[in-house]
Amino acid sequence: MVLDAAEPHRIAVLLLPPVVGFDASIAPMLFGAAVDDHGDPLYDVVVCGLDEQPVMTTHGYAITPAAGRAALATADTVVVPGTRFPSVRIDGVLTPLVRAALDSIRPGARLVSICTGAFVLAAAGILDDRPATTHWKYAEDLRRLHPRVDIDEDVLFVDDVDVLTSAGLAAGIDLCLHVIRSDHGARVANAVARYCVVPPWREGGQAQFIDRHLPVLDDSSTAATRAWALRHLGGELTVDRLARHAHLSLRTFNRRFREETGQAPGAWIRSRRVDRARELLESRDLPVDEVARLAGLGSGANLRHHLRRGVGMSPSSYRKVYQGV
Structure with a gap:
């Protein structure tokens, strides 16, 4: 989905008690930080409840929504954060009030869960x-309650066009950045990530559980090499070269890299290069072959292959969509 930036896309975040407070803050924070070149907001975000009364969270405080369930009827996207709402978590059914609220969502609205x-x-x-996906800890509960859902608890998020679901906590950030990137391009999404001081891109298919969530800040970490690689995407970045830069054996480097990122080095580099190519296509009028060279993808044919595979567009179509030319 590529949005017309002439009018902010309206997002309603529905809080059901007790809501996971961290999850509830993700969409307002990230979508609220997305602006166009003039600094105007690209999204109009409203937090709503079944009514306008404070909504308890799972950790001892309440959130007062700005609107009641009527806000759902005018939303272009509805986000449902994590919740321990008893009827859905225990029995797998909606209360009449929640059913009525969801029924008020207009046809065609995009639905997102965290x-x-x-x-x-x-x-x-x-x-x-x-x-669909959810937090790995609760995937079996979801599967038991709703056997018709095709659940994959091994991924960060699932994009099924008009319905998107994410795993827990930080994966909600990944999904919201993915939505912003799909709506307005890599440049806007990366600007939001920089503002929020979070990684700009993690593949939706990346594993939820990574043994070493944070790089170990010692000589065995690949963090410095990954930062170096991002500054040299246009150069030769073989796994051998990366391992030498990290002063690690090839075997140790591959193992550390997977522990820290959840991906093989080659797949990680390829994703970063495609993301860089998308930024260049959005912001500069360079020939396709030059974009491919600067991004480290080698040739225009290679860029076309990866872009079609990733976003279903040719480079020229992608540039037209995001530059409007």
């Missing part, structure tokens, strides 16, 4: 016969 928010969409029947 973490156990997937239980709400599943209870509504929205995830039947669709691929």
